[in-house]
Amino acid sequence: xxxxxxxxxxxxxxxxxxxxxxxxxxxxxxxxxWVQKKVDHPFARSTFFPDQSSARMPVSHTVAIGQVPYNDxxxxxxxxxxxxxxxxxxxxxxxRFVNAFPFKVTxxxxxxxxxxxxxxxxxxxxxxxxxxxxxxxxxxVHQKPANFHTERLIKSPVGRFFDVITNGYGIMYSYAxxxxxxxxxxxxxxxxxxxxxxxxxxxxxxxxxxxxxxTSSGSxxxxxxxxxxxxxxxxxxx
Amino acid sequence: xAQVFKPSANHLARLSLLAFVIIPGGLVGAGIAVSRSPWNTxxxxxxxxxxxxxxxxxxxxxxxxxxxxxxxxxxxxxxxxPSTHTCMSCHSQVWTNSPLLKPVRESYKTGVPLVWNRVTxxxxxxxxxxxxxxxxxxGCDVCHGQVNHMNITFKAKTxxxxxxxxxxxxxxxxxxxxxxxxxxxxxxxxxxxxxGKELMISYHVHKNGLTDCSVCHR
Numbered sequence: 001x002x003x004x005x006x007x008x009x010x011x012x013x014x015x016x017x018x019x020x021x022x023x024x025x026x027x028x029x030x031x032x033x034w035v036q037k038k039v040d041h042p043f044a045r046s047t048f049f050p051d052q053s054s055a056r057m058p059v060s061h062t063v064a065i066g067q068v069p070y071n072d073x074x075x076x077x078x079x080x081x082x083x084x085x086x087x088x089x090x091x092x093x094x095x096r097f098v099n100a101f102p103f104k105v106t107x108x109x110x111x112x113x114x115x116x117x118x119x120x121x122x123x124x125x126x127x128x129x130x131x132x133x134x135x136x137x138x139x140x141v142h143q144k145p146a147n148f149h150t151e152r153l154i155k156s157p158v159g160r161f162f163d164v165i166t167n168g169y170g171i172m173y174s175y176a177x178x179x180x181x182x183x184x185x186x187x188x189x190x191x192x193x194x195x196x197x198x199x200x201x202x203x204x205x206x207x208x209x210x211x212x213x214x215t216s217s218g219s220x221x222x223x224x225x226x227x228x229x230x231x232x233x234x235x236x237x238x
Numbered sequence: 239x240a241q242v243f244k245p246s247a248n249h250l251a252r253l254s255l256l257a258f259v260i261i262p263g264g265l266v267g268a269g270i271a272v273s274r275s276p277w278n279t280x281x282x283x284x285x286x287x288x289x290x291x292x293x294x295x296x297x298x299x300x301x302x303x304x305x306x307x308x309x310x311x312x313x314x315x316x317x318x319x320p321s322t323h324t325c326m327s328c329h330s331q332v333w334t335n336s337p338l339l340k341p342v343r344e345s346y347k348t349g350v351p352l353v354w355n356r357v358t359x360x361x362x363x364x365x366x367x368x369x370x371x372x373x374x375x376x377g378c379d380v381c382h383g384q385v386n387h388m389n390i391t392f393k394a395k396t397x398x399x400x401x402x403x404x405x406x407x408x409x410x411x412x413x414x415x416x417x418x419x420x421x422x423x424x425x426x427x428x429x430x431x432x433x434g435k436e437l438m439i440s441y442h443v444h445k446n447g448l449t450d451c452s453v454c455h456r
Contacts, residue, residue, distance in 0.1 A: 036362040043319050051350045119303040123328070134300045139332030173327040178309050 074102040075182055077162030097159030103183075105190045113191030116184050120175055129195040143171050148192050149199045161189035274396065284390035285355045288341045297386040297422065304378055304420050315367040319354060322346045357391050358382070364454050374441050375413045379422050380405070386422040406448045410434030413443065 039046070039054045046054035058064065071080040078095040117129075124133040124145040131147035146153060165185045168174040179185050206214060276283050296302050305311060307320035322345040329339055345352050360366055372378075378385065383394020395401060405412045413434050418424045427433060438445070447453065 033363045034361040038362065040362045041316055043316070045353060052353065053351045119305045123300065123302050123306065135302075135328050135332060138300070139328075142331070171331060173323060173330070175327075177321065177323060178306070 072102075073098045073159065074186075077159030077166070079159075097157040097163060099157035099159065101158060101186060101190060103186070105186075109183075109187045109190055110194055112184065113187030113189070113194070116179060117188050117191045117195075120178055121188065124172075128199070129192060130199075140171075145172070148196055154196050154200070158186075158189045158193065161192050162186060165189070279396045279398075280357075280393050281396055282392055282394070284388075284392040285357055287355055287390065288352050289338060290390060292389045293385045293391055294387055294389045304422075311368045312372055313369050315365070315369065317368045322352060357393050358397060360397065365456055366454065372419050373416070374443050375416050375419060375437055376405070376409075377414055377419045377421065377424055379424070380412050384422055402454070403449060406453070407445075409443055409445065409448065410438055413437045413441070416441070 042055045044054045045052050048054075049056070073080060076095075077097055079098055118127060121129075122133055123135045124140070125131055125148065126133040126136070126145075129148035131145045133145060136145045148154075162182075162185050163169075164172065165179060165188060166174065166176045166182075175185075179188070203214075272278060297304070307324055308317040309320075309324075310316060310318035322342060325339075325342050326346050329342060333339055341352060344350075371381075381395060381397075385391060385394075410431060411434060414424055414426070415437065437443075
C-alpha cells in the first residue's frame with residue numbers, strides 16, 4: 001500500500017466521520033413510513049372525493065348482501081306482512097309492532113340494555129326514563145322527550161320502542177347508526193320495561209337487602225343503580 | 239516583549255478540553271429538550287377547531303357518556319368521531335340559532351363532513367386498537383388525560399413509544415376494573431399493585447408478548 005492510498009482511505013473515513021452527525025439528523029426525517037400512501041383511518045380526509053370524506057355512504061336504495069332481511073321482526077320490530085293498523089303519529093304507516101321480544105331476555109341483556117340506555121337515551125330521557133334528562137332540561141323548549149311512565153307508553157308494544165330507536169320519532173333522530181346492533185336496541189327496549197316496572201312496582205317486591213336504600217333518603221343517594229358510570233348518575237355536577 | 243500566555247494558561251488550556259464534553263452534551267441535551275417540548279409534541283397545546291367544542295361542558299356539566307359520540311370505541315380500532323347527525327340529534331333542539339354551530343348546520347344541510355383537526359395522531363406504522371384496551375380495563379384518561387375538563391381539546395400525553403411501553407411492560411400499574419374504564423375521575427386505590435395483578439389474571443392480560451414488535455407494528 002503506497003502513501004497515496006493511505007491518504008485516500010484517511011480522507012474517506014474522515015468524510016464518513018464528519019457526515020455521521022448528518023446521518024443522525026437524517027434519521028429525524030422519518031416521513032417515509034410515518035405518512036404512508038393509504039387511508040390510514042376511517043375518518044381520514046380524502047382529496048379524491050368532492051365531499052372530502054374517505055368513508056363512503058352506501059349507495060341509496062341498495063342493501064348489502066346479508067344486511068337487513070326486511071321482514072324479520074328482529075330487524076324491524078314489526079309483525080311481518082301485517083295489514084291495516086297505522087301506528088305512528090308522524091303520518092307514516094309502518095305496520096304493526098310486535099309485543100314480544102324475538103329472543104329470550106336474560107339478565108345479561110338487561111345489563112347491556114342499562115348500559116346502552118344510560119349512554120344514548122339518558123341525556124334526554126333521563127336515567128329514570130321520565131323525560132327529564134340533562135339535555136332536555138337545559139334546552140328542549142318546544143317539545144319534551146317522552147316519559148316512559150305514561151299509560152300510553154306502558155301499554156305500548158315493545159316493537160314500538162325498537163322502531164323509534166331505529167327510525168326516530170317526532171323530534172328524536174334515528175339512533176340506528178349509534179346503536180347498529182339490533183340486539184342492543186332490543187336490550188334497551190327490555191331495559192325500558194325494567195324502568196317502567198321499577199316505577200310501578202309495589203314495595204313488597206323490593207329485596208330486603210336493598211330496602212334500606214329506599215327508606216333512608218339523602219346521605220347515601222349516590223345512586224347504586226348504575227354503579228360504575230358516575231357521570232350518568234351524578235348528573236355531571238360541576 | 240512580554241509573554242502572551244502566562245504559566246497559568248496551561249490550566250486554562252487543560253480546562254478548555256472540557257468543552258469537548260460540554261458542547262456535544264449540551265447539543266444532545268438541547269435536542270432532547272426540543273423533541274420533548276410542546277413545540278414538537280403538541281402536548282397541552284389546544285388546537286383550533288371549526289367548532290369550539292367543549293368536552294368540559296358536554297361531559298362534565300351535562301354528563302354525556304364518551305360513547306354517545308365516540309360510539310365505536312368498544313368494538314373497533316377507532317374510537318370514532320361523531321357524525322354531524324349525532325351533533326344534530328341534540329342541536330336540532332338546543333342552541334339552534336347559535337352562530338358557533340353554523341358549520342354544523344351547514345354540514346348537515348350539505349352532507350359535507352366537518353373537518354376536525356386531529357388532536358392525537360400516531361405514525362402510520364403503529365396499529366393501535368381502542369377496543370382491546372377498553373375491554374381489558376385501560377381507562378380513557380390513562381392516555382387522553384382528563385378530557386372531561388378540557389374546554390378546547392388538547393393532547394395530554396406525548397404518545398412516544400417509550401410512553402406506550404411504560405404500560406406494556408407493567409400493565410398492573412394501569413389496569414382498572416372494566417366498569418371504571420369510562421370513569422374519567424377514577425383514582426387508583428393504594429393497593430393497585432395487588433389489584434392490578436388480580437385484574438390481569440381475570441382479564442387474561444399476559445405480560446409475555448405485550449412488548450413484541452408485532453403487537454403494534456406490522
